[in-house]
Every structure is written in structure tokens, then in C-alpha cells.
Amino acid sequence: MNLVVAIDDLHPEQGWGCEGDVQVDYLKSLNDEFGVKFTLFCPSYYHHKYKLTKDWVSYWKQFDWVELANHGHYHDVKKYPKDQIGEQEFLELNHIEATERVQDSLDLWEQCGHKPKGFRAPGWGITQEAADVVSSYFDWVAQHEVHNQSINFGTKHFVGCDGINKSDNISLYGETFMFQSHIQGDWNDNVWNEKNYLHFQQVVKYLLSQYNGLQFKTISEIK
Numbered sequence: 569m570n571l572v573v574a575i576d577d578l579h580p581e582q583g584w585g586c587e588g589d590v591q592v593d594y595l596k597s598l599n600d601e602f603g604v605k606f607t608l609f610c611p612s613y614y615h616h617k618y619k620l621t622k623d624w625v626s627y628w629k630q631f632d633w634v635e636l637a638n639h640g641h642y643h644d645v646k647k648y649p650k651d652q653i654g655e656q657e658f659l660e661l662n663h664i665e666a667t668e669r670v671q672d673s674l675d676l677w678e679q680c681g682h683k684p685k686g687f688r689a690p691g692w693g694i695t696q697e698a699a700d701v702v703s704s705y706f707d708w709v710a711q712h713e714v715h716n717q718s719i720n721f722g723t724k725h726f727v728g729c730d731g732i733n734k735s736d737n738i739s740l741y742g743e744t745f746m747f748q749s750h751i752q753g754d755w756n757d758n759v760w761n762e763k764n765y766l767h768f769q770q771v772v773k774y775l776l777s778q779y780n781g782l783q784f785k786t787i788s789e790i791k
């Protein structure tokens with residue numbers, strides 16, 4: 569049995585996944601206490617404002633209990649109004665545009681010394697053309713069983729998104745519990761605040777007591 573914790577939206581901005589942030593201390597505590605691992609979905613140029621930096625990427629890469637994955641480039645839209653499609657960057661991209669976007673993102677990742685193996689579209693939404701593109705660039709995609717229902721991914725894909733703030737109806741996907749969260753943001757209730765940290769600590773304790781041999785993994789480590 570595996571347990572995965574995914575966290576979205578980390579980028580080099582204070583409070584969004586930097587050394588010294590209280591959110592980061594919560595993750596370290598959970599790793600210290602139980603050995604929890606984390607898959608971090610990072611937009612490479614968040615809102616055209618926060619580019620990944622080598623220092624920031626290196627900070628995370630020092631931890632063997634962390635995997636850095638791709639979460640789009642801008643985490644923002646241009647063609648369609650934001651109040652209609654939110655920040656679903658890949659929901660407005662055709663094949664050529666998606667190729668350019670992924671390439672821009674991966675170039676920046678490479679400058680920072682990392683090649684992400686996995687991808688999740690900001691806000692989940694993605695066109696089929698963009699899905700074809702990301703499938704050719706990444707080993708796996710974290711998709712949504714409802715929002716991406718009609719989309720085919722030509723690569724390994726995972727579903728599951730139980731919030732770290734949830735208490736019941738937690739699902740098993742095959743052999744894996746898939747917890748989902750956001751590092752920050754007042755539009756989500758599964759963020760890493762103190763309340764959710766304390767709650768999730770209890771969830772992990774409970775699952776460890778119920779499932780002998782429960783293993784903490786990053787998404788790339790799931791077989």
C-alpha cells in the first residue's frame with residue numbers, strides 16, 4: 569500500500585514554498601515524524617512574475633523525499649477571460665502553442681538543473697492537442713478522473729485527489745492513497761495551514777495504524 573502527497577503551485581515567492589516558510593516546516597516535520605514524501609507541482613514562471621531559480625530548485629533537490637514535477641509555465645491564461653476558465657493554462661492551447669509552452673518551461677527547468685518527469689495541468693483542464701504534447705514530453709501525467717474524462721493521455725497517468733483536509737471517504741486508487749493539496753492560496757481549502765497540518769498528521773497516524781507496511785512514495789516511485 570502506498571501513500572502519495574501532491575502539492576500544487578510552489579514557486580520562488582515567500583510563503584509559496586521557500587526555505588523558512590512555515591508551510592515548508594510542516595512538510596519537513598511530517599517527513600521527520602513519519603517519512604512522508606511529497607511530489608511538488610511547480611509552475612516555472614508563475615503569473616509572468618516568479619521564474620524558477622537555480623537556488624530554489626537546488627534547495628528542494630537536496631531532499632530525497634521530494635520530487636519536483638511540472639505544473640505548466642505561467643499558470644495563467646491569455647486568450648480567454650480568467651473569470652471564465654480560471655488559470656487553466658492548457659485549456660486554451662493548440663498543438664503548436666502547447667509545444668512552445670512546454671518547451672519554454674522545460675528550458676527554464678534545465679537552466680535550473682532539473683528535468684521533471686511528471687506533469688499536471690494548472691486547474692486540471694487541458695485540450696486534447698495539448699494533452700498529446702505533454703504526453704510526448706513527460707513520463708506521467710496526474711489527471712482528474714472527472715475533469716479530464718474525455719481526454720486521452722498517451723503516457724502513464726494517475727488519478728486521485730483527496731484533500732489533506734478530508735476526514736472520510738478517502739479513496740484507494742489501486743494500491744495508492746493520493747492526497748492533494750496547495751501550498752497556499754485563499755481560493756482552496758486544502759492549503760498547508762496549521763489546521764490542515766495538524767489534521768493531516770492525524771490522518772497519517774490513523775492510516776499507519778490500519779495498514780501494515782504502508783509506504784510513502786513520490787508519484788514517480790509508484791510502480
Ligand SMILES: [Zn+2]
Pocket residue numbers: 576577639643690691
Ligand atoms: Zn495550480
